[in-house]
Amino acid sequence: MKINIPSPLHQITLEKFRSLLVCFILCAYLIFSLAITHVFGNRLLKQVVNGFIYVRPIAMSGVSDISDFTLIYASGLLNWQRFTKYHDIDIYDPFLLTQNVTRAIAPMHPIEIYSIQYPPMLFLLTTPLAQLNLYNAWLLWSIGTSFCVAITLFVLICNFIKERPYLLVSVVPCFGNIPFLHNFIIGQSTPIELAVIAISFKLMLNSSYFWAGFVAGASLFKIQFAPIILIPGICVGKSKFLYGCILMALIEAMLSIYTVGWGNVLNFVKANYLCEVARSYIGLNDIWSMSNFRSILAGLPWTIPNITLISSAAYIIVCLISFVLWLRVYPKLKKISNYAFELIASVTITLQVIFSMHLYYYDYILMSIPAIWLYLWSTINDTNYSGALKLIRFFITILVILLPLISWLSSLTTLSESTLLLNALRPFLACGALVCLTALAIILQLKNTKNLHSL
Amino acid sequence: MTFLKTAYFRITYLVAITAALTSCCITEPKIDSLLRQAESAKNINEFTKAENILLEIPTLSDQSKKFQFLQLAALMQLATCYLADSKYAEAIAVCNKALLLCEQLYGPNDNLKTSILFTLASAQEGMQQYDQAISTYNSIIALVKKLPGNNEAKEFLPLIRCGDIEYRKQHWTTAIKFYELANHIQPLSSPTDHLMNLRLALTYMALGQNDKADKCFRNCTLASYPMEASFGHIMHWYAKFLRKVKRNDEANTIENLAEKWDRQHRAFKKWLAEREVSPNSRFHLTGKYVAADLNMLDEYSKYK
Numbered sequence: 001m002k003i004n005i006p007s008p009l010h011q012i013t014l015e016k017f018r019s020l021l022v023c024f025i026l027c028a029y030l031i032f033s034l035a036i037t038h039v040f041g042n043r044l045l046k047q048v049v050n051g052f053i054y055v056r057p058i059a060m061s062g063v064s065d066i067s068d069f070t071l072i073y074a075s076g077l078l079n080w081q082r083f084t085k086y087h088d089i090d091i092y093d094p095f096l097l098t099q100n101v102t103r104a105i106a107p108m109h110p111i112e113i114y115s116i117q118y119p120p121m122l123f124l125l126t127t128p129l130a131q132l133n134l135y136n137a138w139l140l141w142s143i144g145t146s147f148c149v150a151i152t153l154f155v156l157i158c159n160f161i162k163e164r165p166y167l168l169v170s171v172v173p174c175f176g177n178i179p180f181l182h183n184f185i186i187g188q189s190t191p192i193e194l195a196v197i198a199i200s201f202k203l204m205l206n207s208s209y210f211w212a213g214f215v216a217g218a219s220l221f222k223i224q225f226a227p228i229i230l231i232p233g234i235c236v237g238k239s240k241f242l243y244g245c246i247l248m249a250l251i252e253a254m255l256s257i258y259t260v261g262w263g264n265v266l267n268f269v270k271a272n273y274l275c276e277v278a279r280s281y282i283g284l285n286d287i288w289s290m291s292n293f294r295s296i297l298a299g300l301p302w303t304i305p306n307i308t309l310i311s312s313a314a315y316i317i318v319c320l321i322s323f324v325l326w327l328r329v330y331p332k333l334k335k336i337s338n339y340a341f342e343l344i345a346s347v348t349i350t351l352q353v354i355f356s357m358h359l360y361y362y363d364y365i366l367m368s369i370p371a372i373w374l375y376l377w378s379t380i381n382d383t384n385y386s387g388a389l390k391l392i393r394f395f396i397t398i399l400v401i402l403l404p405l406i407s408w409l410s411s412l413t414t415l416s417e418s419t420l421l422l423n424a425l426r427p428f429l430a431c432g433a434l435v436c437l438t439a440l441a442i443i444l445q446l447k448n449t450k451n452l453h454s455l
Numbered sequence: 456m457t458f459l460k461t462a463y464f465r466i467t468y469l470v471a472i473t474a475a476l477t478s479c480c481i482t483e484p485k486i487d488s489l490l491r492q493a494e495s496a497k498n499i500n501e502f503t504k505a506e507n508i509l510l511e512i513p514t515l516s517d518q519s520k521k522f523q524f525l526q527l528a529a530l531m532q533l534a535t536c537y538l539a540d541s542k543y544a545e546a547i548a549v550c551n552k553a554l555l556l557c558e559q560l561y562g563p564n565d566n567l568k569t570s571i572l573f574t575l576a577s578a579q580e581g582m583q584q585y586d587q588a589i590s591t592y593n594s595i596i597a598l599v600k601k602l603p604g605n606n607e608a609k610e611f612l613p614l615i616r617c618g619d620i621e622y623r624k625q626h627w628t629t630a631i632k633f634y635e636l637a638n639h640i641q642p643l644s645s646p647t648d649h650l651m652n653l654r655l656a657l658t659y660m661a662l663g664q665n666d667k668a669d670k671c672f673r674n675c676t677l678a679s680y681p682m683e684a685s686f687g688h689i690m691h692w693y694a695k696f697l698r699k700v701k702r703n704d705e706a707n708t709i710e711n712l713a714e715k716w717d718r719q720h721r722a723f724k725k726w727l728a729e730r731e732v733s734p735n736s737r738f739h740l741t742g743k744y745v746a747a748d749l750n751m752l753d754e755y756s757k758y759k
Contacts, residue, residue: 050640051608057647058613059744060751062573065737087523095490095528099567102531106570107595107609109535111740113494133604274483285737303729 018379018394025401026169033176045183053185054134064108066101069138069187074100075116076126076137079260083127091123091264092116092271092372093151104134120265121221122189127259142184142378148195149180149365151274155195155202156372174368177313177404190363193222197229197349198369205341209237210244213389217248224358227319227368235326236341275424291424292359299421318355320425322348333442336449339377343442346370350435354428364427366401374438375400386448392441401433406430486512486525498735498743502540504581509533527556530590537582547579566602569595569609578614585620592617618654619751627662633659634658639753650674650748653689655754656696665700672696685745687717 046052054073057064075091078101083087089096094115101110116122129137151173158168174180183191196218203212209222216233221225223299233241256265287307288298297304304310325344349370353359376394378400385393406426481490489508496505510690512529530553537546553571559566576591592613599609618633634655641651656671672693676686697706727738 049605051606052641055608057612058649058741060612060619060650061577061744061748062570063610063744065741072690084687089524090484093484093487093525096524099524099528099531102570103561103565103567105609106566106568107599107612109531109570110496111744112735112737113491132603184472288739289738364734386599435486 009200014390014394018397021377022397022401025405026172029176029401029405030172032405033172033370036408041390048135048138051135054138055108062108062441063111064105066105066110066114067186069114069141070101070104070134071114071135072122072126072141072187072189073137074104075118075123076112076128079123079127080130080276081262082261082369083259086262088263089112089251091266092265092267093258098421115271115275117268118189118274119220119223119252120260124255124259125192127357137185141357143188145183145187145189145191145350146175148191149174149183149368151195152191152198152368153372155198157272157336157376160376167244167376170372173401173404174372177365178407179362179367180314180329183365186362188362189373190225190365190421193219193225194366194368196221196262196365197225200229201234201345201369204233204237209233209240212237213241213244213246214248215244216241217245218253220252223364224356225352227322227351228352228366231319231322231347231352232326232348233325236330257433288420291364292353292357293355293428294357295424296421296428299424305334308357312405315352315355315357318351321351329442332446337445339373339380342373342377342440346374347435347438347442350431350438359425361407361427364407364431367431370434371400371403374434386444389441389444389448392437392444396437396441399430403434456484468600473754486522486529490525490529490532491678493529493536497532497539498740500539502536505536506533506540523556523560526555527560530556531571531574534571534578537609538578540572541581543578543581547575547582548574550578562607564598566598572598573612578611579618580620585624589620611637611640615654617653618658621655622658622661625661630658631655631662644699649685650745651691653692653749653752656692660696660699665696669700685749687713687720688746688749690716703756 044053054064054067054070055064076099078089078096079090081100082091091097092115094113097116098110098113101114129141132140153171157170160167173430180191182188185313196215200212200216200219203209203215214231216226216229219229230245233245241290253265288295290310291313294307297307297311330340330344333344337343346369353366354363356363361381374396409426457506471637489512493505493508496502496508509529509532529551534546534549534553537543537549550571554575556570557565557568557571565623572591572595574589574704579585579588579591595613596610599613602609614633614637618630620628621627621633633652638651638655641648652671652675656675659665659668659671672689674694675689686695690709692708694713696708697703697709724742
């Protein structure tokens, strides 16, 4: 397919035009990132050095807001205390956890009572951090999570580097987007989940289903995102995947019992029940401050009743769609496309991210996997594709490249009811468009093959 | 699909059901339930109710370490309740008890001690025992300096509070010295930046250094987020200042802007109220504590 570009560029192919556009966007993006770093870098560095990155006083009475990492660090402090001195401590007790948060940030004190709902294996990672001071612990944690993002990138592009060395440029959007920076600064754990999911997918692509399941078992660490890998694993890897997954779950259970004690494994169930079902500790995790379908419903100008129920139903439907895609569509697509796995996975990952019940802006780092896969697929040789597919692939490339830039827009707005909704809508619509385009590409590929067979 | 009928899948399903059923039988520990009720009461300013609930706690608990940690949490909560309820003598007594228990549980040099000392100093301030309060704030700074790593952020609030005491005593130059020290620590775009700049502006105003006061007021408006309640409040302050220095036109513009932001903030609060926002929400509490801080500054201004 050829498109007319006015002189002096003469006629160029869509493929070349796409390459030029990608280069232009990446250059603009690099300049933008450098400018932002120049403006805010020093301020951020000062916040890191003097400690305001972990705790931010709200008023002069001492009440303060904390970063997610401070909570993670406090959980380590609490478990270290249990490990060394007081073995009967309930490490999931919100008041004990908050006391340890205060120990980390005093003389300031936290504005609210915190509760941790992570599985006990989190303490395996956080307890050693209690040996360091908050600054060194944050540094270690953030370097670790950045390493997880680097692993993800490497795992996804390693097979293509020889043929397409320019893919290394993808380091820029991969590390220079707002979800990544949020994860880095607030010390969230989503990059660990990202690496687990990416490695497991890679092993599935290599047909090592047992090991894929084994690695995927670690995704239970952040339980709300575990279905992203468990659904394809169960559908494609079947029993081998499940054996691996069960083995990892058993190892995790044993390590958890060793790290936090049997009583605290049960306390994990209790903490989740009290927070999520009994809603004893309300105030945490306001729905409208999330960045998903659920928060969009909560942020609409008119009030919708039963938001949680509606979004739960939507999430279940998304899971069912994922099952159907993996069980029905994937086997057919596999016969006609070398990228069948990546295409189906991109659709299911994106759907499960935007419809997740518990998702904040920084969790969009999970979109790195579909973004890289879709970029790879949409920029390979065009000769095998029909006109309509070429155009869809063109739009997919551009949308994928624009995703990090879209993420920056949220930082440029101030808080109000309309911007809250807009900040949730923007990534939802961008990812939604990506799903639609990919789904269309899958349908067209299947339809083309059907036509070919009927001929 | 046959896989879904296998024994493995059924076992997983059974485990999930058992976990769900087990969790349904779980109840919250009594002491936690009381602490939670007290916290909720405190958040909606029902201090007497919160105090009564917290006073019940020591009789419930036994002497095991597990309960002593929660007892310490209860004492710290009780002290802040007394403080908010202006019962300063009681707050001091409870802080002293908490300090003893803290040393017993965490040792003499644990950082938690500085949080209790901060409440103690605030109570001393309330009792107008300014010299003791300054000495307590200084002991916090000394303790913090001993901690490993850079802990400048932990010196920020004690410095501000020392400045506030000096402001109250109308020792403007000393107040400025403390505020500037704190300002040096605090990076821009922190939530308290506008409160910090407002303090500087008011002190410079008191010193008659109107140019510096004007600059600090401008910094205030830059630093505060439009949707915060404090934005309108600070703008009104700025307008008052502008009228004082006979810049009435600018004052009118600022007044209009302040009213506009006040309206927007009310709309935002209404929007939040229509949604699931509990009194324990961080957004609700932030507004409450910032408003309390601004009211305190309003009170200070009477000394001018």
